[in-house]
Amino acid sequence: MAKRIAQFHKVSFGQFKEGYQDVFGSAAGDDEIQMVYDGIRLPCRATSGSAGYDFYAPVEITMEPGETVKIPTGICVEMEDDWVLKCYPRSGLGFKYRLQLNNTVGIIDSDYFYSDNEGHIFVKLTNDSREGKTVRIEAGTGFMQGIFVEYGITVDDDVTAVRNGGLGSTTGYSV
Numbered sequence: 001m002a003k004r005i006a007q008f009h010k011v012s013f014g015q016f017k018e019g020y021q022d023v024f025g026s027a028a029g030d031d032e033i034q035m036v037y038d039g040i041r042l043p044c045r046a047t048s049g050s051a052g053y054d055f056y057a058p059v060e061i062t063m064e065p066g067e068t069v070k071i072p073t074g075i076c077v078e079m080e081d082d083w084v085l086k087c088y089p090r091s092g093l094g095f096k097y098r099l100q101l102n103n104t105v106g107i108i109d110s111d112y113f114y115s116d117n118e119g120h121i122f123v124k125l126t127n128d129s130r131e132g133k134t135v136r137i138e139a140g141t142g143f144m145q146g147i148f149v150e151y152g153i154t155v156d157d158d159v160t161a162v163r164n165g166g167l168g169s170t171t172g173y174s175v
Contacts, residue, residue, distance in 0.1 A: 006079035008042040011118040019072035040074040052145030061137040063127035076119035087146045097135045098128040
């Protein structure tokens with residue numbers, strides 16, 4: 001029996017709006033952003049045998065070959081200590097289009113949930129097609145999958161630092 005160790009949530013509307021406007025600009029009004037926010041689906045598994053939780057696109061995404069896009073998912077995850085959420089592109093998108101996460105595997109640590117940005121998960125994707133294929137992902141369509149993995153630490157580990165940010169916040173520099 002699989003361990004139940006996590007819960008997905010939506011970030012607050014204010015946090016989503018900030019991320020949305022950072023990515024897509026401030027031309028969209030509150031009503032438009034609220035409609036996108038209201039349509040956000042929490043990640044879920046497709047079948048009882050699925051390891052991955054599908055993340056759904058909050059808006060339509062079209063990517064030409066070589067193009068990169070940053071996506072504010074509107075999702076955060078609360079999980080037990082000693083677990084991590086590893087994120088990958090959905091298998092079919094990777095196979096058909098060479099769609100890739102820019103950091104190859106997204107790592108969401110358990111303490112990210114408590115950061116200043118509410119643990120808002122952003123995804124940066126690249127259409128790495130070598131066949132000239134355009135990728136079109138409809139709003140509400142699965143584009144990424146996350147798998148929870150338990151991890152261990154070394155016997156001499158004595159880290160006590162606490163996170164307070166996103167990318168680069170655990171290494172002392174920004175990426």
